[in-house]
Amino acid sequence: SQQGEEDPQALSIQEGENATMNCSYKTSINNLQWYRQNSGRGLVHLILIRSNEREKHSGRLRVTLDTSKKSSSLLITASRAADTASYFCATDVIPVSARQLTFGSGTQLTVLP
């Protein structure tokens, strides 16, 4: 079963606008990660946020984590056509001995030029 679920499933915006994607999960986590997947390619790690962190930035990416609501959001500011991709959240499971990540079903982002 999916641990994380992204919302919305698809998002279409104009270049220059901000894009916000949300992820909800079911059980306690150690950390949450976001990945990007361009069409026909493998997943690429974007950012990791630990359970004791509330917000993290990396370039044009801003990730928030609310463990009380079991949710996270990924904000991409000033979007570009090159940001067009699928975005997945992934959570580890506690205990972390197996170091497994469980992925959500993803948000398909389309940035129109």
Place this chain on the structure above:
Amino acid sequence: NAGVTQTPKFRVLKTGQSMTLLCAQDMNHEYMYWYRQDPGMGLRLIHYSVGEGTTAKGEVPDGYNVSRLKKQNFLLGLESAAPSQTSVYFCASTETGGYTGELFFGEGSRLTVL
């Protein structure tokens, strides 16, 4: 700097045929994983390995076998392919540490079972 390499990239099988997908990583990672990706379902873990000579079942292991004879290689086998195994398969690896870190993914192997 190859990272994670998967072979083959594409394969078409007939029902009942067998095949092996090879994953090789050059980052000296202990942990390796095989996922499958189906439309609208994200990635689901098939099998994983926490070190050379070890394997364990993930969420959807039925119909697959794996081996990790060498640290850098993780093989995924289908003994008798079924149409339900048509999917894109991704291998990933990660280094050891006190917490689950970043996964490094291969480019995927697209398998079609007729």
